[in-house]
Amino acid sequence: MIVLEKRPQPSKAWSYATPLVAVLATMVCGGILFTLLGKNPIEAIGTIFWEPLFGEFAFYYRPQLLVKGAPLVLIAIGLSLGFKAGIWNIGAEGQYIMGAIFGAGAGLAFYPLDAWYVFPIMVIAGAFGGWLWASIPAFLKVRFGTNEILVSLMLVYVAEQMLASVSLGLLKNPEGFGFPGSRNLQAYDSAHNAELIAGSGMHWGVVTALIAVIFSYILLNRHMLGFHIRLTGEAPRAAKFAGVNPARLILFCLGLSGALAGLAGMFEVSGPSGVVSIDFNVGYGFTAIIVAFLGRLHPVGILLAGGLMALTYIGGEIAQSQLGLPAAAIQVFQGMLLFFLLAFDLLTNYRIRAARSEVA
Template sequence: MIRLEKRTAPSRFWTYAAPLLAVVLTMVCGALLFAALGKDPFETIRTIFWDPLFSEFSWYYRPQLLIKAAPLVLIAIGLSFGFRAGVWNIGAEGQYILGAICGAAVGLAFYPTESPFIFPLMVMAGALGGWAWAMIPGFLRVRFGTNEILVSLMLVYVAQSLLASMALGALRNPDASGFPGSRNLARYPSATSWINESAGLHWGVVFALIAVIFAYITLSRHIFGFHVRLSGQSPRAARFAGVNPGLLVLICMAISGALAGLAGLFEVAGPSGLISIDFNAGYGFTAIIVAFLGRLHPVGILLAAGLMALTYIGGEIAQSNLRLPAAAIQVLQGMLLFFLLAVDVLTHYRIRLTARGVA
C-alpha cells in the first residue's frame, strides 16, 4: 500500500528535480498522445522540443524564442511578487494592453519627430498605464475589501474593449484609408523597441533580464522581499513583524501592473508594431502558468518562460510540418502544468510503501 507522509521540511532535492521530472513525464505522455493521433511520437517530440533550438532552421526560430519569452518573463516576474504575498492579480493581460495603449499613444503623439527622448517617455507611459490599471483592483481591495481576482479579471475585458476602440478611433492610422490599427511603431526609428530585429533582440529582452536580477536580489536579500514571503506564508506573523498589509497589496499590484505594462509597450513598439483590435495574444494569462511553473522563483521563471516559448514555437512547427492539430499542443501545455503540480507532492510529502495493509 502506498501512503503519503508529510515532510517536516520541503525536500531540497525534489524542489529542483520535480520540474525536470514533470517535463519528462509530459514528453512521455505527449508522445503517447501523438502516437494515438497517428503521428510518429519521436519525431513530434523532437520537432517541438529540439528543432526550434538545434535544427537547420534554428537561425530563424531562436530569435522567435526570445520574442515569445521576453514578455512572459517580464509579466511573470511581476506576478510572482503578488502570488508570493497572497495577492492574486489575474488581470495582467489587461495591464499589458493598457501599457501598450499608453506607450503607443505617447509615441504616436510625437510622430514623425525624431528624438532620443521619445522612447524613454514611451517606456514610462507604458509602465504607468499598466500600473494605473492594476491600481484599480488594488485600491478596491484595500479600501473596500473587494476580491482582486474578480476585479482584475473583469478589467481585462474592459481593456480589450478599450483596445478595440483605440484601434478604430483615437489611435487609428490616418493614412490607412479607414483600415483599423495604428501606425507601425516598429518603422518609426525614435519609437521602436527593436535593438536588433534579426536577432530577436528588443528592449523587452533587456528589461526582462534586469527584472530577473532585480527580483532575485529583492526576494533573497531585501527586507521587502522577506516581508512579501512572510505575508504569503503567515499573514498574522507579517502584521506582527510590522508589515502594513494594505500597503503591501498596493506595492505588489504596482510591481506586477508596471511590468505587464512594460511588456505591452515593448511588444507594441517592436514585434507587433502597431495597436490592432487583436493586439493581445494571451501573454498575461500564460504568464500565470509561467510564474507557477517557475516556482515563483526568478531563475525558475526565466527557465519556465523559455520552456513555454519552446512549446509555442515548436508547436507551430509541428502544426505546419506534421499537421498536428493546434489543440494537441494546448493539451501538451496543459499536461506540463498538470504534471508539475502533481509531482510537486514529492517536494512536501514522502511516499512510503507499507508492507501490510492497515484495516
C-alpha cells in the same frame, strides 16, 4: 496502498527536481496523445523541443525564442512577487494591453517628431498604463475588501474592449485607408523598439526582462521588502506580527506586477508587433501565470520556464505546420505541463510511501 507522508521540512532536492520530472511526464503523456492522433510521438516531441533550437531553420527560430520569451518572463517576474505574498493578479493580460495602449499612444502623440526622448517617454507611459490598470483591483481590495482575482480578471475584458475601441478610433492610422489599427511604430524610428543587434531578436524588452530577473532576485533574497513578501505568503498572521502593513504590500505587489506587464505590452507594440490592433494580445498575460508557477516563483526558475514556454510555443507552431498537429493538441500539451508541475509539487512537502494494507 500508497500513503502521503508530510516531510518534516520541504525537500530542497525535490523543489529543484519537480520541474524536470514534470517536463519528462509531459513528454511521455504528450507522446501518448500524439500517438493516439496518429503521429509518430518521437518525431512530434523532437519537433517541438529540438527543431527551434538546433533544426535546419534554427537561425530563424532562435531570435523568436527571445521575442516570445521576454514578455513572458517580464510579466511572470511581476506576478511571482504578488503570488509569493498570496496576492493573485490574474489580469496581467489586461495590464499588458493597457501598457501597449498607453505606450503606443504616447509615441503616436509625438508623431512625426524625431527626438531621442520619445522612446523613454513611451517606456514610462507603458509602465504607468499597466500600473494604473493593476491599481484598480489593488485599491478596491484595500478599500472595500474585494477579491483581486475577480476584479483583475474582469478588467482584462474591459481592456480588450478599450483595445478594440482605440484601434478603431483614437489611435487609428489616418493613412490606413479605413482599416482598423494604428500607424506601424516600426516605421517611426524614434518610437521603434528595434533589435539591438540585427537578427538576434534582442530588443529592449529582453534587456528589461533580464534586469527584472536580477532585481527580483535581490529583492527577494537580500531586502526586507522581499522578506516581508515571502513572510506574508507563508504566514499572514506572522507577517502582521512582524509589522507588515498588508494594504501597502497589496498596492506594491499589484502595482509592480501591473507596471511590468505594461512594459511588456509597450515593448511588444513598439517592436515585434508594431501596431495597436484588435488582435494585438495573444495571451502572454495568462501564459505568464503558468511560467511563474513553472519557475516555482523563483526569478531564475522563471527565466528558464519562460524559455521553455517560448520553446513549446514555437515548437508547437512548427509541429502544426510540418506535421499537421491540431492547435488544440498543442494547447493540451501545454496544459499538461502545468498540471504535472502542480501535481509533482506535492513531493516537495510530502513523500510517498507504500503502506502495507493493515489487517486488524
